[in-house]
Amino acid sequence: MERNYKTQMEAARKGIITPEMKIVAKKEYRTEEEIREWVAKGQVAICANKNHKCLDPEGVGSMLRTKINVNLGVSRDCKDYDVEMKKVQAAVDMGAEAIMDLSSHGDTIPFRRKLTTECPAMIGTVPVYDSVIHYQRDLATLTARDLIDVVRLHAEDGVDFVTLHCGITRHTIDQIKKHKRKMNIVSRGGSLIFAWMCMTGNENPFYEYYDEILDICREYDVTISLGDACRPGCLADAGDVCQIEELVRLGELTKRAWEKDVQVMVEGPGHMPMDQIEANMKIQQSICMGAPFYVLGPLVTDIAPGYDHITSAIGGAIAAASGAAFLCYVTPAEHLALPNVDDVKQGIIASKIAAHAADIAKKIPHAMDRDNKMGDARRTFDWEGQWAVSIDPETAKAIRDSRAPEHDDTCSMCGKFCAVRSMNKALEGEYIDIL
Amino acid sequence: MERNYKTQMEAARKGIITPEMKIVAKKEYRTEEEIREWVAKGQVAICANKNHKCLDPEGVGSMLRTKINVNLGVSRDCKDYDVEMKKVQAAVDMGAEAIMDLSSHGDTIPFRRKLTTECPAMIGTVPVYDSVIHYQRDLATLTARDLIDVVRLHAEDGVDFVTLHCGITRHTIDQIKKHKRKMNIVSRGGSLIFAWMCMTGNENPFYEYYDEILDICREYDVTISLGDACRPGCLADAGDVCQIEELVRLGELTKRAWEKDVQVMVEGPGHMPMDQIEANMKIQQSICMGAPFYVLGPLVTDIAPGYDHITSAIGGAIAAASGAAFLCYVTPAEHLALPNVDDVKQGIIASKIAAHAADIAKKIPHAMDRDNKMGDARRTFDWEGQWAVSIDPETAKAIRDSRAPEHDDTCSMCGKFCAVRSMNKALEGEYIDIL
Numbered sequence: 121m122e123r124n125y126k127t128q129m130e131a132a133r134k135g136i137i138t139p140e141m142k143i144v145a146k147k148e149y150r151t152e153e154e155i156r157e158w159v160a161k162g163q164v165a166i167c168a169n170k171n172h173k174c175l176d177p178e179g180v181g182s183m184l185r186t187k188i189n190v191n192l193g194v195s196r197d198c199k200d201y202d203v204e205m206k207k208v209q210a211a212v213d214m215g216a217e218a219i220m221d222l223s224s225h226g227d228t229i230p231f232r233r234k235l236t237t238e239c240p241a242m243i244g245t246v247p248v249y250d251s252v253i254h255y256q257r258d259l260a261t262l263t264a265r266d267l268i269d270v271v272r273l274h275a276e277d278g279v280d281f282v283t284l285h286c287g288i289t290r291h292t293i294d295q296i297k298k299h300k301r302k303m304n305i306v307s308r309g310g311s312l313i314f315a316w317m318c319m320t321g322n323e324n325p326f327y328e329y330y331d332e333i334l335d336i337c338r339e340y341d342v343t344i345s346l347g348d349a350c351r352p353g354c355l356a357d358a359g360d361v362c363q364i365e366e367l368v369r370l371g372e373l374t375k376r377a378w379e380k381d382v383q384v385m386v387e388g389p390g391h392m393p394m395d396q397i398e399a400n401m402k403i404q405q406s407i408c409m410g411a412p413f414y415v416l417g418p419l420v421t422d423i424a425p426g427y428d429h430i431t432s433a434i435g436g437a438i439a440a441a442s443g444a445a446f447l448c449y450v451t452p453a454e455h456l457a458l459p460n461v462d463d464v465k466q467g468i469i470a471s472k473i474a475a476h477a478a479d480i481a482k483k484i485p486h487a488m489d490r491d492n493k494m495g496d497a498r499r500t501f502d503w504e505g506q507w508a509v510s511i512d513p514e515t516a517k518a519i520r521d522s523r524a525p526e527h528d529d530t531c532s533m534c535g536k537f538c539a540v541r542s543m544n545k546a547l548e549g550e551y552i553d554i555l
Numbered sequence: 556m557e558r559n560y561k562t563q564m565e566a567a568r569k570g571i572i573t574p575e576m577k578i579v580a581k582k583e584y585r586t587e588e589e590i591r592e593w594v595a596k597g598q599v600a601i602c603a604n605k606n607h608k609c610l611d612p613e614g615v616g617s618m619l620r621t622k623i624n625v626n627l628g629v630s631r632d633c634k635d636y637d638v639e640m641k642k643v644q645a646a647v648d649m650g651a652e653a654i655m656d657l658s659s660h661g662d663t664i665p666f667r668r669k670l671t672t673e674c675p676a677m678i679g680t681v682p683v684y685d686s687v688i689h690y691q692r693d694l695a696t697l698t699a700r701d702l703i704d705v706v707r708l709h710a711e712d713g714v715d716f717v718t719l720h721c722g723i724t725r726h727t728i729d730q731i732k733k734h735k736r737k738m739n740i741v742s743r744g745g746s747l748i749f750a751w752m753c754m755t756g757n758e759n760p761f762y763e764y765y766d767e768i769l770d771i772c773r774e775y776d777v778t779i780s781l782g783d784a785c786r787p788g789c790l791a792d793a794g795d796v797c798q799i800e801e802l803v804r805l806g807e808l809t810k811r812a813w814e815k816d817v818q819v820m821v822e823g824p825g826h827m828p829m830d831q832i833e834a835n836m837k838i839q840q841s842i843c844m845g846a847p848f849y850v851l852g853p854l855v856t857d858i859a860p861g862y863d864h865i866t867s868a869i870g871g872a873i874a875a876a877s878g879a880a881f882l883c884y885v886t887p888a889e890h891l892a893l894p895n896v897d898d899v900k901q902g903i904i905a906s907k908i909a910a911h912a913a914d915i916a917k918k919i920p921h922a923m924d925r926d927n928k929m930g931d932a933r934r935t936f937d938w939e940g941q942w943a944v945s946i947d948p949e950t951a952k953a954i955r956d957s958r959a960p961e962h963d964d965t966c967s968m969c970g971k972f973c974a975v976r977s978m979n980k981a982l983e984g985e986y987i988d989i990l
Contacts, residue, residue: 196970197967197970252989259987296978304934304982305978306974306975314981353933353975354926354933355930393912394912420908421926422933423911424904424908425941426954427946431908433869453954456966457966458958473869476856476858480828480829480855492737492789494858495738495791495857506860510859511858511861515861522892523893525892526631532892533889533890533892533894539743543731543750553693
């Protein structure tokens with residue numbers, strides 16, 4: 121069936137309810153008309169490349185369930201595509217709504233195409249990472265044309281969203297030098313663009329040729345995820361002029377994208393003290409006119425390497441409850457090493473907890489259903505019922521089984537001192553034996 | 556040297572700066588006069604039993620560094636006192652400011668006395684747990700006198716703070732029955748008092764004989780930690796009439812304690828949706844006139860057994876940033892089993908992260924010093940400098956070493972795509988090789 125629209129946003133603006141909108145509406149307990157209206161306004165992005173045929177579509181927006189992304193992909197130190205594909209499957213099984221393929225080694229095309237052929241999650245990429253690998257030429261030798269051509273290649277391959285650091289310019293070079301940030305630029309893609317500008321003397325191609333980028337994205341319905349090159353890399357840099365000036369530029373770029381019916385997400389911090397997070401989310405919402413905010417963290421302290429899935433769960437939960445729509449997972453290996461399979465799992469679970477806690481706080485429809493079932497199962501010592509609604513039933517069960525209690529109506533934490541046991545007996549007028 | 560005051564609060568009110576206040580002032584970068592004034596008002600508690608000679612005193616108050624407590628103690632399923640003493644030492648080494656001895660098996664006296672003789676952290680207990688064990692008689696057979704005598708015993712033994720569930724009464728029995736909470740009472744001590752009231756037909760002795768309790772606490776300077784029997788045990792019960800009515804009663808009891816110069820902390824939730832936490836902290840602050848708030852959690856979702864150190868780090872960070880002064884750690888084994896050594900470690904680290912993140916948000920003096928050092932160390936690839944300010948250097952180092960990078964100016968996460976490396980070279984005008 122031929123589509124009489126290029127993008128979900130164009131369809132929404134023409135009053136068309138797409139098949140993707142119908143699916144999203146059902147998943148979110150919203151009407152199709154609500155979803156259409158939000159997509160038309162840019163407040164919900166349905167990242168759905170027309171070439172990603174096996175996609176199970178999701179909507180990204182602050183009024184919908186908070187989505188999470190998992191970064192994967194082969195690298196020089198971990199080049200086994202089969203292992204990586206297993207991680208993808210595990211991530212989808214654990215509830216990741218998006219996978220970003222950050223591969224930076226070898227022949228990246230087959231893996232990317234395998235993803236858009238077999239994986240139902242939204243697929244994202246950062247084309248600038250791939251450019252060096254794709255051409256097998258060092259960064260300084262690449263032309264603006266080369267960089268744009270990689271974006272087109274990813275679009276053709278069915279990628280649903282691409283991170284492009286369009287918001288930094290040659291002006292940023294002076295600003296970063298003058299401002300003396302503690303951590304300068306910690307965005308990988310942002311630093312590559314910065315380095316490319318420094319070495320070539322040219323303007324950021326993703327900024328200079330933004331209109332051409334928009335044409336590519338419009339053609340395939342690729343959502344632009346506007347990268348935040350200047351996201352703070354430590355608490356001290358949070359909310360400084362570099363970050364906020366880039367955000368202002370991302371707001372302008374959002375508007376230009378929407379004029380061509382191209383869907384947009386905006387990327388955000390980063391490292392940030394807890395007390396700044398809510399304000400940052402609100403500023404993004406106003407400056408970027410409600411475009412979905414996709415945050416990496418925020419990490420609420422810098423001193424917990426090995427535990428940044430936790431620092432990021434704290435910040436991510438607050439961010440999502442304050443308006444962020446999409447959380448990029450952070451693993452315990454962040455700042456230290458490439459995550460292994462267990463790190464990936466820990467990162468996903470921490471992000472899911474943050475997203476879920478925020479959804480409850482935001483009163484997303486039915487967000488608390490599972491929590492209510494858990495309460496009932498706990499009160500009645502229905503252990504199977506508890507596992508059924510647990511975020512990771514195997515782990516929970518393993519902990520209980522490893523230190524089994526004497527009596528099945530308790531656990532080994534409290535034994536016969538169990539409050540639930542005492543209360544159930546007390547409310548039934550029974551004798552309560554503790555000793 | 557004879558003290559001419561009974562409690563820190565009495566001294567403060569008489570204008571005396573105690574040795575403990577001097578130490579606290581130094582640790583907190585505050586003047587001795589500031590500390591004295593807060594202790595006099597009850598806004599800071601220095602839990603320091605006169606018989607706990609080896610105590611390294613700490614102040615608990617919302618304007619000071621957030622403190623954390625670690626629950627330990629032998630139980631029927633884990634009866635080795637030597638193992639437990641090693642956990643205590645490990646907890647102190649990891650930065651726990653308080654240890655609650657929740658022992659519920661065997662001869663509890665020697666362990667408790669060992670703690671107050673050898674452990675520099677604040678020691679807390681829940682006397683009602685110990686009562687059944689101490690008398691080796693079941694709950695229904697104990698008299699009000701028996702229960703009060705155990706409080707006196709703990710006070711004599713040098714315990715710095717005791718959790719007493721003074722805020723529930725016979726009225727609570729009807730209220731719990733009528734209100735039909737999903738999880739009734741989940742506080743262990745609270746459920747024991749509830750059960751005792753149901754079985755004996757008597758009033759809560761900790762409420763009925765509160766004045767006598769205060770006299771004991773005044774004599775030894777034991778801080779009363781007013782237990783919240785009705786703290787919500789699931790999100791659905793949060794902020795209900797049972798919880799808030801008890802809080803109102805705890806406010807009244809706080810005032811009565813202060814009239815006798817007895818120091819007070821107030822205990823709080825529990826399970827609670829994120830969006831209710833700040834309001835709950837503010838209500839406690841007003842109802843209890845600024846008495847330090849000691850929270851267990853709050854856990855921001857019910858569905859993550861096995862990961863409740865994370866759900867509690869999210870809630871604890873928000874709580875502390877909104878006014879809570881003291882966080883009780885929660886381990887991954889919560890709701891499932893007695894925590895083992897690794898669970899204890901994971902629980903402590905998650906709590907320390909939450910406390911630290913909140914201290915930064917609250918702008919506690921010097922709270923961000925270590926974070927700033929981390930930023931500098933990261934920018935300069937000073938790995939030793941990073942470990943020096945890390946919350947758990949061994950774990951961080953082990954992750955990096957397990958997947959070592961090719962080049963020392965990167966880590967295996969990004970390799971030569973490292974943003975810090977690219978930026979350092981770019982800002983020095985160097986060529987950036989990526990391939």
